[in-house]
Amino acid sequence: MRILRLAGRRLAASLPTLLIILAGMFLLLQLAPGDTVDALMAQIGGGDAAFAAEMRRFYGLDAGVPAQLWNYLSRLATLDLGHSAIYGKSVATVILERLPATLLLMVSALSFAFSFGLVLGVIAARRVNRWPDTLISTLGLIFYATPSFWFGLMAIVVFSVHLQWLPAGGLSDITRSLSGLAAVVDVARHLVLPTLTLGLIFLAIYLRIMRASMLEVLSLDFVRTARAKGLSETRVVARHVLRNAMLPMVTLIGLQAGTMLGGSVVVESVFALPGLGRLAYESVVQRDLNTLLGIIFVSALLVIAINFLVDILYARLDPRISAEE
Amino acid sequence: MRALRAFLRSPAAVIGSVILLAVLVMGVSAHWFYPGDPLGLAGRPLQWPGQNPRFPLGTDPSGRDIAAQLFHGARVSLLIGFVATAIAALIGIAIGALAGFYGGAVDTALMRVTEAFQTVPNFLLLLVLVAVFGSTIETVTIAIGIVSWPPVARLTRAEFLTLRTRDFVQACRVQGLSDAHLILREVLPNALPPVIVYASVVMAVAILLESALAFLQLSDPNVPSWGNLIGLGRNVLRTEWYVSAIPGVAILLTILGVSLVGQGLNDALNPRLASGR
Numbered sequence: 001m002r003i004l005r006l007a008g009r010r011l012a013a014s015l016p017t018l019l020i021i022l023a024g025m026f027l028l029l030q031l032a033p034g035d036t037v038d039a040l041m042a043q044i045g046g047g048d049a050a051f052a053a054e055m056r057r058f059y060g061l062d063a064g065v066p067a068q069l070w071n072y073l074s075r076l077a078t079l080d081l082g083h084s085a086i087y088g089k090s091v092a093t094v095i096l097e098r099l100p101a102t103l104l105l106m107v108s109a110l111s112f113a114f115s116f117g118l119v120l121g122v123i124a125a126r127r128v129n130r131w132p133d134t135l136i137s138t139l140g141l142i143f144y145a146t147p148s149f150w151f152g153l154m155a156i157v158v159f160s161v162h163l164q165w166l167p168a169g170g171l172s173d174i175t176r177s178l179s180g181l182a183a184v185v186d187v188a189r190h191l192v193l194p195t196l197t198l199g200l201i202f203l204a205i206y207l208r209i210m211r212a213s214m215l216e217v218l219s220l221d222f223v224r225t226a227r228a229k230g231l232s233e234t235r236v237v238a239r240h241v242l243r244n245a246m247l248p249m250v251t252l253i254g255l256q257a258g259t260m261l262g263g264s265v266v267v268e269s270v271f272a273l274p275g276l277g278r279l280a281y282e283s284v285v286q287r288d289l290n291t292l293l294g295i296i297f298v299s300a301l302l303v304i305a306i307n308f309l310v311d312i313l314y315a316r317l318d319p320r321i322s323a324e325e
Numbered sequence: 326m327r328a329l330r331a332f333l334r335s336p337a338a339v340i341g342s343v344i345l346l347a348v349l350v351m352g353v354s355a356h357w358f359y360p361g362d363p364l365g366l367a368g369r370p371l372q373w374p375g376q377n378p379r380f381p382l383g384t385d386p387s388g389r390d391i392a393a394q395l396f397h398g399a400r401v402s403l404l405i406g407f408v409a410t411a412i413a414a415l416i417g418i419a420i421g422a423l424a425g426f427y428g429g430a431v432d433t434a435l436m437r438v439t440e441a442f443q444t445v446p447n448f449l450l451l452l453v454l455v456a457v458f459g460s461t462i463e464t465v466t467i468a469i470g471i472v473s474w475p476p477v478a479r480l481t482r483a484e485f486l487t488l489r490t491r492d493f494v495q496a497c498r499v500q501g502l503s504d505a506h507l508i509l510r511e512v513l514p515n516a517l518p519p520v521i522v523y524a525s526v527v528m529a530v531a532i533l534l535e536s537a538l539a540f541l542q543l544s545d546p547n548v549p550s551w552g553n554l555i556g557l558g559r560n561v562l563r564t565e566w567y568v569s570a571i572p573g574v575a576i577l578l579t580i581l582g583v584s585l586v587g588q589g590l591n592d593a594l595n596p597r598l599a600s601g602r
Contacts, residue, residue, distance in 0.1 A: 020441040031457050145580035147533055149540045150555055150573030157566045255443075262448025266537050280449055281541060284456045292453060300444045 007311040014304045022076065025296050026069050029289050038287070072293075081294040086286050091294035095276065099298070101171055102264055102275035104187075108195040109260065110253065113202035118249065120203075121210025122237065128215060136207065143204035148263055152197035152270040159193060166192050169272035190271075198267045202256065206249055213245040220244075247318055254310035257303045331593040338589020344582030348575075352400035359393035363549040374567055385554060385568050386561050395575055397549040402532050402579060405466050409531040410524055412470025417477025418513070418520060424478070425485025426508050436482070439475045447472040451534060455543055462545040465538060469531045480523055484516035518594040525587025529580045536576050551576050 041052060075082060081091035124136040160168035167190050172183065217223065218241055226236045265277035272278075276295060283291040332338050355363075370388035372380055382391040424435040442450070454468035488494060489512060497511050538544040539552030546553065551572035558568030 014440070014444070016437055017440045017444055020437060021445055024441065025445075025453065028453060028457055141581060141584060142577070145529070145577050145584060147536055147540075147552075147555075147573060147576050147580075149537060149552075150569065150576065153555065153559060153562055153569050154566075154573070157562060157570075161563050161566075258444065258446040259448075260446075262446035262451075265448050265452070266541065269541060280452055281543075284452045284543065287456070292456070296445055296449060296453065299446050299449060303444050303446070 003312055003315040007308055010311050011308050021300050025293055026072055030065055082290045084288055084291045086288040091291050095294055095298050098276045098279045101273050105194055105264055106260055108191055109199035112195050113199040113206055117203050117206025118210055120207040124211045125214030140204045140207050143200050148197050149266045149270050155193045171273055194267050194271045198263050209248050213248045217241050217245045250314050254307040257306040261299050328593045332589050335589045335592050337585045341582045341585025344578055348399050348579050351396050352403050355396035355400055359396055363393040363397040382571055391571055394549045394554055398551040401548050401550050405535045406528045406532045408466050409469040410528040413473035413527050414477055414524055417474035418481050421478035421481025422485055422508055425482035426489055439478050442475045460544055462548050465544050469534050473527050480520055485512055488512045488515055522591045525583050529583045
């Protein structure tokens with residue numbers, strides 16, 4: 001209960017942040033040359049000024065900037081994200097259609113990066129300054145330096161074009177209609193390369209943090225006590241060190257939620273995944289400002305939600321946090 | 326001097342410096358080795374590396390010399406990296422210093438804004454900025470600087486929070502020195518080392534952000550950029566994969582160089598932390 005109250009307070013504190021983001025984004029987009037109506041007019045092949053003015057009135061673009069901002073914020077309060085003139089649907093619908101693919105990609109990339117980062121970090125720390133450590137740390141540096149979109153393209157060349165083991169893009173095989181377990185396996189096969197591509201840089205960061213944090217915790221007094229009790233080294237690491245050493249990694253999940261969402265823009269475009277990131281890219285190209293604002297809003301909500309979960313997880317791992325009141 | 330010696334003793338720093346120096350030399354000598362326009366037609370398109378001795382790294386789908394684009398691209402990547410990092414450091418240090426030094430309402434307001442910037446995924450914000458202000462190389466560089474400052478601000482603020490109550494700062498305050506003097510002459514020099522180390526991370530991220538933007542063809546198309554070339558190579562990926570592969574290696578090595586130098590700086594400037602490794 002205490003944990004929830006604590007996390008809830010953090011959640012409430014993020015409301016002003018959200019307001020700043022929305023106001024900032026809205027004002028920023030006011031500076032954009034051309035609006036939705038311009039884009040629409042270009043699509044339908046032009047029209048006269050009276051028609052444009054009529055359309056602006058229809059989409060509420062003729063009101064003053066403060067009035068438009070007020071309209072936007074009050075509509076958002078009822079979770080109405082407006083209408084996407086390009087897709088001909090409400091922005092909320094468009095985003096909801098695209099959200100599952102992005103969430104799936106983020107969860108699988110995060111699980112991959114976290115678990116492998118954890119294991120590799122522990123191995124490196126236990127063999128510090130010997131060859132496994134050198135190898136893992138060097139790999140970490142190289143993974144960190146690899147541009148994700150380039151890694152994705154090279155993975156397609158090797159695994160899809162030459163070896164033909166995995167599909168090169170899409171979320172599922174559209175030529176076959178699968179159901180049940182076969183469909184799950186199909187989606188999983190499509191997600192392997194995107195997951196590796198998105199997760200690689202986070203794997204590098206996690207293993208570095210895990211290694212440093214393991215080394216730090218291993219030097220603390222309570223570890224010496226545990227060893228003095230005669231516990232085996234494996235037991236010391238598994239029962240005493242790991243839980244404490246994981247705390248910085250958990251913090252990092254929250255801090256990097258936004259980076260990961262941003263990374264999915266590129267990864268989804270490489271692998272033609274129908275996700276939120278690619279929608280953002282498309283709406284930039286098509287000047288669909290309503291949708292772009294909606295995506296910023298939803299991804300900000302997503303980042304806040306992830307941080308909420310991380311707060312709870314952190315408090316579970318570190319009992320000292322919920323004890324402080 | 327001691328810091329420089331420590332820096333040169335670390336193998337990571339030396340390897341990183343050598344790589345970065347090589348990229349720098351590539352960028353500086355680009356006009357000398359490849360005086361023509363790197364984006365101009367050079368020969369028959371899609372010649373494999375080694376196929377034609379005139380083009381050691383081959384040509385791209387538009388018949389442009391890949392080696393020439395690589396040399397000129399080094400200049401663009403480094404320039405964007407340096408300038409965007411400088412912008413991010415300037416904004417971040419200013420905001421972090423004011424928030425950390427004054428505390429209270431100033432701190433709360435500035436940190437709310439910082440949080441807002443951190444809550445929006447930085448690549449999405451970059452997309453919005455480029456969509457609004459256009460994608461010339463200047464706007465892209467400034468936009469990358471604008472999305473990269475929040476971690477610098479947080480780091481600077483944390484340093485200022487611990488330093489502002491120290492005795493030497495209090496002593497200066499008692500002497501009646503101005504706030505500007507306290508911030509710029511007393512606290513800032515002591516707060517800088519971790520910020521300088523972190524600048525290497527900012528620079529690596531800035532180069533990656535630009536190349537990702539160029540890869541999506543949303544950066545300046547009139548500038549030879551490594552990311553741009555990777556994006557162009559995508560259309561012929563199945564057969565002529567070298568078009569995308571070669572500039573990617575260049576980006577990888579540059580980021581590796583920046584990270585290694587950053588690690589070396591960290592070991593040299595924070596000797597207390599380095600001894601643990």
